[in-house]
Amino acid sequence: MKSSEHLAYLKERGVDPARLGGHYFTDGSDLCIPYCDPQGKPYKDSRGNPYRVRRPFPTGKPKFKAPPASGSRPYFSPLMPEGYLDDINIPLVLIEGPVKVDSCFQNIPTGYCFVGLTGTWNIRDHRGEDGITVDPKGETRILPEMKAIPMKGRKVIILFDSDIADNKSVAQAARAIANWARGRGGSPSRVNLPNELDGRKNGADDFLVRHGADQLILKIESSKVIGFPLPSPLLTDDGDIRSDLDPTETEEAIFATAQIADIGVLDSVTRRLFKKLGRSYQELIIQIEEARTQGEDAGFLVTDEKLNQPNIDSCWVVPELLPRGEVTVLAADSDTGKSLLGYDLCRALITGKKWLGFSVPKMRVLILQLEEGACSISRLKAHGFFDFATKGVEWDLGDSFDLAKPRHRQQLQSMIRSGFDFIMVDPLRAVSSLAIDENTAEFGKRVVRRLRKLITEEGGTALIIHHNSRGSGKYAGNGDIKAAVWGLAALRLVDANDTSILHLSTLKVHDGKARDADPILWRLQRTRVESKWDGSDNDCKWELLSMEQFQSPDLPLLKRFEALLEQQTKELTLREIASRLELPDGPDGKVNPTLRTMSAKTALIRQWAIKKRGKTTTYWMPYDRRSIAVQQGIPGSAAFLDNQLTPPTNKGVLRGNQRSTQGEPLVESWPRVNSDPLKSRDIHTPLPNLNGHADAVWDVIDNNPGLHPARLANMIYAETNVEINGSQVLELIKSRPLN
Structure with a gap:
């Protein structure tokens, strides 16, 4: 007791x-x-x-x-x-x-x-x-x-x-x-x-x-x-670096030094090591950098591997919103969810999963959360950062970055060089201890431009979270902030009485900016959900509901396009894609006009285009950009393809930003045919010509029982080069004689 x-x-x-x-x-x-x-x-x-x-x-x-x-x-x-x-x-x-x-x-x-x-x-x-x-x-x-x-x-x-x-x-x-x-x-x-x-x-x-x-x-x-984080045999009994290292031990010391991520520790070890080895500081820096990139740096000549790579447009992290090697500012009112949207993007980049329904590259992420303090830890836990990835490897977190401190600038650039190629900074106003009013031109010149240069000259990409001036609905500061970066996106409530529906916009009318891309106006839905990692309600699900800018692409068709590319084993032309999606040709016999227009105007499709001089443009999604389930070969269910490849039941393509004189959305005049063979049995589908490959076709079908017909069609094409779609596979199975 x-x-x-x-x-x-x-x-x-x-x-x-x-x-x-x-x-x-x-x-x-x-x-x-x-x-x-x-x-x-x-x-x-x-x-x-x-x-x-x-x-x-x-x-x-x-x-x-x-x-x-x-x-x-x-x-x-x-x-x-x-x-x-x-x-x-x-x-x-x-x-x-x-x-x-x-x-x-x-x-x-x-x-x-x-x-x-x-x-x-x-x-x-x-x-x-x-x-x-x-x-x-x-x-x-x-x-x-x-x-x-x-x-x-x-x-x-x-x-x-x-x-x-x-x-x-x-x-x-x-x-x-x-x-x-x-x-x-x-x-x-x-x-x-x-x-x-x-x-x-x-x-x-x-x-x-x-x-x-x-x-x-x-x-x-x-x-x-x-002390000095080198292998113990290289140190004296009291932890100092030995001065009698032999050539093999010297190599070992340089390699161990190259693995140090903390720029302050790296600097201390390097300065001590160059004195112990009797080498010049610059010489040692070069040797350490070579040790860090060994096996990766092939020099400045183009390798055969690079020559044989397809010419894929890889300039985007998020098409039309965030290019690689550039900086975009995301501005919003307080409690709008701008930080949560940023966390959601970081989560997608770390895991290689989709963001707002679209493929994004897998990247190493550095989050500089400079104001939330302990609250950021609970939010990151709720988003699963400490569970689905290794801190310090796939992602890392900083809470005290100061642009005014040389050591912090060096550390940031060192981390970008070592592979942390995406940086989220939250918020912009906290990145510098210099007493500069954010409403003056000096803030844009001495803070924003300096931060952008620091990140981009090392090849990094950044999303910077910023706030709006109270009650104005406009980002805080003057035009120098917008001028200093590639893009500025506004996150705004569509209806002040509904905090779940928002617009993400780079339109000028919303004080947005996209330097060399078409402006966007995306309607998003934010739903607070229970975290599967810590059980709290601090996690958020974000969904892209529609694209509402002028001449906006057809969102359902975009998703079907990307879902189709994820399943392919070879490059496809636009006509082949239209055929597999069962889109009708235009009145002039050319490829479906909506798909043709989208392929020319939206980066969401252009990013997959492979252009070859004198040849038809083809489309291909690299395997490392495909969803985890597809990469791992997990069989897709019919429900997956129902959701991703099947358009709505309406007979045309709605363009939310275009209205008739009566206020109704305009609809394209050409009909859309349902692409799901399981839902299209009233449409006559001719049997395909198997061109002598019947045995191989039936082997694919028999070896993959229960697989969706569209997936079977892709596998059959890969095995036999027989042009076939999901509807034809289904008709083939239905017409098979019973033994």
Whole structure:
């Protein structure tokens, strides 16, 4: 039974003893905490009794008392998830004291493996190799329990109290732990917790109670590397770089340096290494860059592989909205969902899935979220960023970028060079600490133009989130912001009483801009949904309902066009596409006029065009741009093709921006034929000529039972070159004689 004093003490540190299942107990006035191995078996002290650490009450010093003459033990919390200790992909976080460990696990139950030390120096004790008896010579050794923790390739984070910044002994202890971890193949770093403004010290438990779990996660994720992050054999006993590296070790040191992502650490290691090696700084920089790109940089000559690549238009991330290597600003009123729309795009780019129904390239994403603080962590969790991708590999997050700081500019460019080719900046007003009014021309010149140059000169692409002036419906600032970037898109409510329907526009009338593309006016629907990752309602589903700009493309036809290309195994001409989509020719016998017009005017189709001099233009979607299901060869259901290849039941193409004199939408005069053979049985479809390939055709059909006829048609064409569509496949199956 714990006393009220004990319960108050634990509550102040964010610990609910009820969740520990009676793990803590009282002995006299002391609070006792048993230490157990990872399987829950109690450790023994020198007398053979269970190893227990005591917290004396009333409080005094020492805060915790270990059993006498029994050495130290690491504290493994009963709250630690099974398998965490042995999983090198889970960062190991070392903390001083058991209560702090339990507080961390109660507030941050997953993502980190928290382990407690009885003191900052207590990674060692006087026990012998057997882990029981005391060494007669009084020598200290690393705790055998710590040696048993897998360390190679693991991130090891030291989370001591905030006095690590000015307590020399604590800082030295952290360095000693870091040297040991690096010697075991780990990657050590430390968290610098701040003191409170009134001077009070913060431990992990104090910080959690005062500032919350999301803020501590931010601190852990921004931990600073200790020492030089090179392989241990290249370092001295105190962690410095050796000055007697042989040629092989020198190569190894240069290669290891090239893997460092943090620009500050990279700079420090490079400057130390060039002094140790006796080489010029510039020479070493070139060697490090070559090591980083080895196997990727083939020089400036065109390779045979590049010569044989199809001439696909790859200049767009999102056609008509966001070109590769350029910057677009997205402006909106508060609470419109501009950041959420940006997160949704980032999610699609990381996973290679579709965005607003259309294919986007797979990219590595850097999110610079500069104002939301802890709120951004919860939003990113709800969007699944910490679950479907690896932070630091497929995506990364920054919360304090400052354009005015040279080191930050260098780090951003270094990250773009290393492959983070898409950057989301949110918001624009927070990117610089310079006191420049965003409503002046200076803001456009010294902030926006500078940021655009910083990103684009390294080949990066960016979406910058900006706000509107209060009550104006127009982006904050003057025309210099718009002039400084490739495009400016406005996100606006269609109806002030309905926050779920919005327009995404680059029209001039909405103060938008698209430098060398047709302006867009897209009607979007935003639906708040329950996150499948954390169960909150912070996730959003975005859907493109219609395209409403003048001479807008036919949205259903666009989706059918792209769905068809996803299934192809060869390039198709526009006429072949029209035939497979069962679109009627125009009155003049030419390719369907709507499809022909769209192929000429919209980048959503032009991006797939392969143009060859003297030959008919063909269309092809590269495999890496196709949906994950198609890439993995997952058989599509009839429902998939029903949704993607089948047009609405109306007999014409609606153009939402064009109205008749009576206010009704204009409709094209030519009829549209349903492309789904399962719904077109009233239409006579002639049997195809199999040209002697009957056996091969039936093999495809028999080997793929239940596959949609349109998919079968594509497979048959790939095998036999027989021109056939889904309706003909269905008729063929219906006419097959019964044996």
